[in-house]
Amino acid sequence: MSVELIILIVVITALIFDFTNGFHDAANAMATCVATGAFKPKMAVLLAAIMNLIGAFLSTNVAKTISGGIVDDQLITPQTVFAALVGAILWNLLTWLFGLPSSSSHAIFGALIGAVLVQAGLIGIHFSTVASKILLPALVAPVVAGVASYLGTKIAYKGKHNLPKESKKRYRNAQRVSSLLVALSHGTSDGQKTMGIITLVLVAGTLQLGGDQMPWWGQAPGTGPHWWVILSAGIAIALGTYSGGWRIMRTMGKGMAEIEPPQGFAAETAGMSCILASSHLGFGLSTTHIVSGAIMGTGLARTPEEVRWNTAKRMLIAWGLTLPAAALVGGLAAWVAHFGSWGFLVVLAVLVIGSVTIKIVSSKNHVSHENVNDSHEVTVLAKAAISSVTETIPNPLAPALPEEIADHPLAASPLRLTGLKPRPKPKVPKKKKTPPKSKKKKQRKAAQQKAAVAKAQEHEAAREKAAKAKAAKEKAAATRAAKAAKAKEVNDA
Amino acid sequence: MPSLIYAIDWMALLLVAAVSIAATVIIAALMSVSNYFFHPPKGEEKASQPRRILGFIFLGLMACVVAFGLYLMIPYFH
Known part of the structure; x- marks a missing residue:
């Protein structure tokens, strides 16, 4: 050479x-x-x-x-x-x-x-x-x-x-x-x-x-x-x-x-x-x-x-x-x-x-700029952790799951049949939406108005009910009086 | 074994250790003080103008240390 x-x-x-x-x-x-x-x-x-x-x-x-x-x-x-x-x-x-x-x-x-x-x-x-x-x-x-x-x-x-x-x-x-x-x-x-x-x-x-x-x-x-x-x-x-x-x-x-x-x-x-x-x-x-x-x-x-x-x-x-x-x-x-x-x-x-x-x-066990922060370990021959699994192949031998959980992302986990518990997703507490102040005020006003209308309607309904009851009472009294008068006439005759 | 002990430049080793630790402490302290001045005191929304100026002064001192590092790194300057 x-x-x-x-x-x-x-x-x-x-x-x-x-x-x-x-x-x-x-x-x-x-x-x-x-x-x-x-x-x-x-x-x-x-x-x-x-x-x-x-x-x-x-x-x-x-x-x-x-x-x-x-x-x-x-x-x-x-x-x-x-x-x-x-x-x-x-x-x-x-x-x-x-x-x-x-x-x-x-x-x-x-x-x-x-x-x-x-x-x-x-x-x-x-x-x-x-x-x-x-x-x-x-x-x-x-x-x-x-x-x-x-x-x-x-x-x-x-x-x-x-x-x-x-x-x-x-x-x-x-x-x-x-x-x-x-x-x-x-x-x-x-x-x-x-x-x-x-x-x-x-x-x-x-x-x-x-x-x-x-x-x-x-x-x-x-x-x-x-x-x-x-x-x-x-x-x-x-x-x-x-x-x-x-x-x-x-x-x-x-x-x-x-x-x-x-x-x-x-x-x-x-x-x-x-x-x-x-x-x-x-x-x-x-x-x-x-x-x-x-x-x-x-x-x-x-x-x-x-x-x-x-x-x-x-x-x-x-x-x-x-x-x-x-x-x-x-x-x-x-x-x-x-x-x-x-x-x-x-x-x-x-x-x-x-x-x-x-x-x-x-x-x-590829490590790239996309998954560098996903884990703290570098694996060589062992299987990658669940967090780094991006693609899963459905197993035809897997038993059917109940319908309500079949759509859950963890249902497709390759570890499901191995007896290992898949890592659950961390629970993130849902933040309640707090509307802005002006909106809150408006909402309170609307609720008050709604309550007043409901109260008025209730009052009206009660009044109507009372009037109906009174009318029914008067009608009944009139009927009773008519009946009594009729009975008297018959007796007199 | 004795030749090994003599072969090591103990003075240079001590100097490197002392200078490295001192330089880190100085830079971290400058940054920490600068950060203190930029941070608004309790009950205030924004740091006052004099505090901000002091913050910038300490940040400037840190920039001087960085410039000295660059000076050491670039052989053209020395």
Whole structure:
């Protein structure tokens, strides 16, 4: 396989990684906004995508090393980078399938460690740097962001449990601004990361080719990224963000705690502060870990009894597994790619088949912008909850229901025959219509008039009745008198 | 193990933690105070003019913090 073809495949794979990075991390900026209704889901991802794109153009100071010192950079070849990208993409997709927010940077570092381990053994890994740049920050980030967010929420609520509607509206606006800033910073840092990977691969490829003439894509060491690298990396991350990553969005927005706009504001502000402080004060922290910790912190500050520790536990397990699992996939990919062109193609085929399989499995319990807020859980193989069932197939074996309940929407539930009780619709108390004041007055007047008319009619009827009775009495008396007179005449005769 | 302890920049870690928490507390406090001034006192329908002005001042201070965040984020400025 020619060097050019390998470079082309690696660049495309890097852009695919950038895309998965976008949809994996879209939730960091927008999950709280979608959960609190600050932005409608589609609008949220559109704005985050635009901010990502702007961010990618704002900062093009790409890193001078891919690994940041965690492995010996002299051992990195285009094949190693390819294996690392494959490992990171597959881990990103797998965690997305389970709706688990995990760090994309940790995924690529893990896969890179695995690939270098296979190529050069333990000597190629700088374990102290792994501990100081990956393991410790993974422990510190959620704690720092959680404490900041906890305090921010306490200040926002001022010790109360709830805030007036108008206050929440103002916090919602502030939350929008802080979320957009998180999206912008994500574009500057992660867009730059992919640009760095592509640039270093192009430099390595140019050096491998040698010769006097530099190819159009070629790059000398120490130069900045090509314009098309900046553009393609920016577009890839923005498209990834726009595609949503709704499964992770559900876990972060609804899965850990139920949040309100002041909490969303506190969480995103804490996230923003941590991201900026970590990127400017020399201790890099993962955005995903920061925002997840901030959401937990805000949940603990307002409704500690409603925090879902089960989701937090699953998330922590995923964080712990990210490095070894990505290393395993990256190592395997590097080992197979080591067998030359055929090995390279086999790894590519595994990537395609793996990605398509994950996509097919995810479509069984599809999460989209339409149902992202319907539940707090992301199911993979189990049946979706009744609230997400939109179409039901009538069962011919179902016993006939009494006519009076046959039309009820729950009568068509697929769970009716399984013995499970379908979830009843929540009872919403009907509000009595209160007519406006003037109408009320009119009604009272009309009622009074009606009562007066009824009274008069009653009176009239009674009078008529009395008159009739009197007439009947007189008639009877007259008849009696006539009869008596007649009897007297007969007697006299 | 000792090399691992030396490899970690503890000072940077403490600084990042302190700055992150302090920045969040400051922004949340500014927002909370601004919100307090915009909110009408009990028995009144609308916040008075001086209260609203104070609310806007604190909102402006928060906008300054946001602008500083943008300044840090965009390498062109520094």
